[in-house]
Amino acid sequence: MITEITLNWQLGTSALLGLAAAAIALLLVLIIRFRIHAFIALVVTSLLTAVAAGIPAGEIIGTLTSGFGGTLASVALLVGLGAMLGRMLETSGGAQVLTQWLISKFGEKRAPLALSVASLLFGFPIFFDAGLVVMLPIIFTVARRLGGSLLFYAIPSATAFSAMHIFVPPHPGPVAASGLLEANVGLVLVLGLIVAIPTWYVAGHLYGKFVGRRFNIPVPSILSGAAGGQTSEEFKSAPKVNTVFTLLLLPLLLIFLNTGLNMLSSAGLVDADATWVQWLRLLGETPVALIITVLLGMYLLGFRQKKDKTLIETVVDSALGPVCSIILITGAGGMFGGVLRASGIGQAIADSLEAVGMPLIVAGFLIAAVVRVAQGSATVALTTAAAIVQPAVLDDPSLSSLQVATIVLALAAGSVFASHVNDSGFWLISRFFQMDVPTTLKVWTVGQALVSVVGFVCVLLLYALATMIA
Template sequence: MSEEITFLWEMSTGSLLMLAAGAIALLLFLIMALKLHAFIALIVVSLLTSAAAGIAPADVVPTMLDGFGSTLASVALLVGLGAMLGRMLEASGGAERLTQKLLGVFGEKRAPLAVSIASLLMGFPIFFDAGLVLMLPIIYAVARRLEMSFLAIAFPAAIAFSAMHAFVPPHPGPVTAVDLYGADQGLMVILGLLFVLPTWYVCGYLLGKPMARRFDLPVPEIFDSPQEEDIARRFRSEPSTWTVVLLLLLPLALIGMNTVLSTLVTSGAVDEGNTAVQILSLIGETPVALLITVLLGFIVLGAVRGKPGKLTEAIADTALGPVCSVILITGAGGMFGGVLRASGIGDAIADSMTSLGLPLIVAVFLVALLVRIAQGSATVALTTSAALMQPAVQGMDLNSVQLVAVVGATAAGSIAVSHVNDSGFWLVSRFFGMSTSQTLRTWTVGSTGVGLVGFVIALVMYAAASAG
């Protein structure tokens, strides 16, 4: 928020912890026991938590709206544009065509591996939420084609995006942590893959198999109303595989260009004030890159194939209706996390943890983990804990690999235990067609596994670098 929040009373770290635990318990009770809609439950609990935290009545609603609005600012455009592109690919038959190609190359038995590899590649330049939405039509098409449990395909892919988002630049969390700790960005990109690949394989690909057997979920029927099916039938044109690949790779290329330019600007190789650099950087911003791709989709999947503009508009419109619920619930999850952040619980936990005298590699992990559990956002947990632990890290004479290990340990703590105060939790829940209970028993478990495996890798890397 732009203005400082006024509190009617101060709370100790222990009281803030009890408040957060009580708020989460109440939220779960409302959703799982009373079957209250998640959107309403999140608003109610956010309001009650604000009041209990001592936020002045005049600041309660602005605090709630700040968390809601900041989440929608990062999610709504990406989900909306990604859903439009995905809907066009699905309705045109392009997703099905690419699915046939993937299965022809990898074989049906290795379909989850094929989709996961594609997700890892897409997850390098694209943020978690945007990448997952872009992959959904492929995930849906593969699951329908093979008639297997939806989670067998979707879960490893989602973990792939999550691991990339946590450990590898240019994602904002690891970029900020690398900068604060004084590590090397290029080395973090290279060694970051040593975190991503094992965590994805163990916690996504291997863990996804028993989860798919335990939770035999159907493919979510997000766009399956009779009216939408009729519109999709008239839009179908069977585009070539290369057309589909172009539409999927274009945003990656544009965003990747932006990443390269940012790196060159940081190193001083190019002038940030150069007009051409500024224009290219704008084109490479994720929302702009997705917008350009959607507009190209209108042309190559619609106009070029003789589809009337009214039909293309209808296809785009059918994409937005079903994802409105996803966007609103995700925004409300961001509201709840924002209220907890405003209460000061993250800073209180981090401050108290720094005085325990733990080994550095353990301390950064635990600080990030507790901040993550308390307030929800992985990026906020990583950046906040890195800022608080910066003096301790820079006060030690660490070599370049040790610094990367410390960044990895902080990232591991920040990605674990995704639950009801995390907007990403609700994104996965709604797009995967899972109840809150099912999401807790799958996504929360998987994200916790990513954090724990990532921490073990950080410990090994830190020890090896110290011995060397």
């Protein structure tokens, strides 16, 4: 896989910044002004950006397909399998059953809060995109039942997954940064939770209420009814709420096998090469966990309810058509980000910021944030920033374990800043919520910037406390 290109001629940092800005502007003009389909616009912009960046002609297609394929490798299976599970829950009436249970337990006014709390719990071991896809049918059903803009319900839940994914081990970003900076992963986990919860409250709960009042986004029908009216009625069975909880909690538990064992092996508590560890981690790989859950869903919601085999196949198959566009556009977003990464813009920006004298924790946050905005990948932004500040952290014996853990979280806060058109997650939100690009920029990009800033403020408070204790 091509992940880095040696350019025939070297662009300076200012030229690379100009190139990135011009590419993003071209993409927005194509989509907003000329109404060109986002997939085509992303491919065209990626191609032109690769040429302008000086990537050799013989390597351009490889660079494009590398970014596209790398994103699809992590997204296509999750979206496809998640959509199948979501379609079965929606069509069987399972989502409605769980919605009624939530409302009966928490009341209509607290139902959005209940969704967010569930997302915070699910978000502990499950990655952002996988958790969101699994929760979508419940979010959509609650929003349809209670009325109002989808954003009242979706933004708090999505932000909960985002905050947990970026700040809390065992997610890969904070674990990788902890390894580079030799931080205590357990300490990062505890402090990450302290940062993630107030960040979600401000940037998810309160912000969700604000954008819900400002933007009236209808509930999409992407997970309901596309199998055909008659087919949908035939598949209904009103399953028990315990059955729905089983299908939602199973991937949570399976994925925790992977992420939990990965964290334990990083801490040296289990042998990562042990056969039993590898098999359990395989069961916890997100695609494997989801395919097991989909098969169980076919049994519990289909075969056990005496549904015809052809009917079950039709319902599962009907989930794939509506999400094909989401998968392709998300992959093309990964292609665009991959081209920007191949241009070397992230490293050039990081090298320039490294030379500017400022407090280490602030410099790390800014490096991660600028690299994130420039090339789109939160993971690349986090690991780049961690590699840049690593010598300063490891060579400073005065830094306590608490201070090092807060530096990790500062880098994490920067790496989530302002998700926009070069981030595949931006397109996942845009397509699933069926928001146009300008609205997604106003809602999701601003919201992720808020997650970053609020999270960093919380980290600074912890760092000040750690400095007083040290």
